[in-house]
Amino acid sequence: MQEDADVLILGGGVIGLACAHYLLQGGRSVRILERGNVGAATSHGNCGTITPSHAPPLAAPGTIRKALRWMLTPDAPLYVKPRLDPALAHWLLQFARRCNLGDWRAAGLAKAALLQSSRTLIEGLIKGHALDCEFEPTGVRHIYKDAMEFEQACRDSPGLAEFGIATEIVAADRLARDEPALLPGMAGAIEFPGDAHLRPDRYCAELARIVRAQGGIIEEGAAVTGFIAQGGRLDGVRTSDGPRRGRDVLAAFGPWSPAVLRQLGLKIPIQPGKGYSITYARPALAPRMPIVLKERSVCVTAWGSGYRLGSTMEFSGYDDSLNRRRLDALERAAAEYLREPVGPVKQEEWFGWRPMTWDDLPILGQAPGWTNLWLATGHGMLGVTMSAGTGNLLADLICGRVPAVDPTPYRADRF
Numbered sequence: 001m002q003e004d005a006d007v008l009i010l011g012g013g014v015i016g017l018a019c020a021h022y023l024l025q026g027g028r029s030v031r032i033l034e035r036g037n038v039g040a041a042t043s044h045g046n047c048g049t050i051t052p053s054h055a056p057p058l059a060a061p062g063t064i065r066k067a068l069r070w071m072l073t074p075d076a077p078l079y080v081k082p083r084l085d086p087a088l089a090h091w092l093l094q095f096a097r098r099c100n101l102g103d104w105r106a107a108g109l110a111k112a113a114l115l116q117s118s119r120t121l122i123e124g125l126i127k128g129h130a131l132d133c134e135f136e137p138t139g140v141r142h143i144y145k146d147a148m149e150f151e152q153a154c155r156d157s158p159g160l161a162e163f164g165i166a167t168e169i170v171a172a173d174r175l176a177r178d179e180p181a182l183l184p185g186m187a188g189a190i191e192f193p194g195d196a197h198l199r200p201d202r203y204c205a206e207l208a209r210i211v212r213a214q215g216g217i218i219e220e221g222a223a224v225t226g227f228i229a230q231g232g233r234l235d236g237v238r239t240s241d242g243p244r245r246g247r248d249v250l251a252a253f254g255p256w257s258p259a260v261l262r263q264l265g266l267k268i269p270i271q272p273g274k275g276y277s278i279t280y281a282r283p284a285l286a287p288r289m290p291i292v293l294k295e296r297s298v299c300v301t302a303w304g305s306g307y308r309l310g311s312t313m314e315f316s317g318y319d320d321s322l323n324r325r326r327l328d329a330l331e332r333a334a335a336e337y338l339r340e341p342v343g344p345v346k347q348e349e350w351f352g353w354r355p356m357t358w359d360d361l362p363i364l365g366q367a368p369g370w371t372n373l374w375l376a377t378g379h380g381m382l383g384v385t386m387s388a389g390t391g392n393l394l395a396d397l398i399c400g401r402v403p404a405v406d407p408t409p410y411r412a413d414r415f
């Protein structure tokens, strides 16, 4: 049977696109099958920060206490919608079990390895292929209003060196001089000079451009509806536009992974972690580098072409409504820290479902029970940051090269 490509890539988000690029570089032909438009789902309206500084996982000692406190605040950054959902209950239980120092440290080190590799690769990819995506290696600052929280962050910051994270403490007076966009009275900031940012929709569009330029095929409007399997092998997939065949199949469905891959008997422990963003025209006085408003967990990113507030982690299943209270909370939080909290023109209100695993590590590598099915999903809050590292690692595995990063912690059979 004639193949449509060496590798069929299912899903054209930032992960599918990055995998396509690195497979092409490895000499494989690729065909991306995307049911909508590439980069138009979770990879579209996110905050666009490139943050190896986020290596410490969410499941940490103290997270449960904090989460329970937040549950009592209707517009808090974390919200679990109370409902009977066995998959969510299991996920939360597994997450809670990992809120200890040992698991936190192990997952942090595994995350750090992929994040650091990806941070280096992204810059090389953007420079090497002249990707026009407003990339700037400015660093990112975490801003504290509360003096006690800031003091605690200062005490904790040397410990981040273990994850390869450089930090710099910015005292209140220097912060006030350095960042005129902030209101007076901030307690201080922790700066992460190794972080960067880009415009994620532009990054995806540029990845698609170089994939096509290298001979990759991108089919938009091609929904995967089923799989053509023989024993433990996939011959191809069924799509809304007919069957497609490939020697290997790489599934990068992001938050939709559990539903689609269930057809193959795979249980993918991903919950959608809903987040919101609002995009504006750039205000005159925008922060010089992305900032995280720590007490409110809101991220503020400014590009030459715009300005975005983004945040919240809501476990409400695949609920696709835009919650006004949560959107308003973004603007309220920004007004507590910034002189010009919003831009002059509102351009887009958006939500996305982060593909969250309970150990905060992505699922990368061969699918259990399938010889030629590969998984690249579960990137949670860091899919843009991990994109190039993931693409490179999957290309290493599929092309049979020695992987640049030890793939063991990300294996799908760990659950």
Ligand SMILES: Cc1cc2nc3c(=O)[nH]c(=O)nc-3n(C[C@H](O)[C@H](O)[C@H](O)COP(=O)(O)OP(=O)(O)OC[C@H]3O[C@@H](n4cnc5c(N)ncnc54)[C@H](O)[C@@H]3O)c2cc1C
Pocket: 010, 011, 012, 013, 014, 015, 016, 033, 034, 035, 036, 037, 038, 039, 040, 041, 042, 043, 044, 045, 046, 047, 048, 049, 050, 051, 222, 223, 224, 225, 252, 253, 254, 255, 256, 260, 273, 274, 275, 276, 277, 310, 311, 351, 352, 353, 354, 355, 376, 377, 378, 379, 380, 381, 382, 383, 384, 385, 386
């Ligand atoms: C508010 C918010 C802020 C964020 N900020 C950041 C940040 O600053 N930095 C960072 O690194 N990450 C950030 N993230 C996380 C990041 O957006 C995600 O981790 C990343 O976009 C996931 O990419 P993906 O390719 O796996 O998923 P997606 O972009 O969702 O791609 C999956 C694709 O699969 C397609 N698909 C689904 N089902 C089918 C089917 N049956 N057939 C064909 N195609 C199908 C979908 O249409 C979609 O295009 C943020 C997320 C949110 C919500």
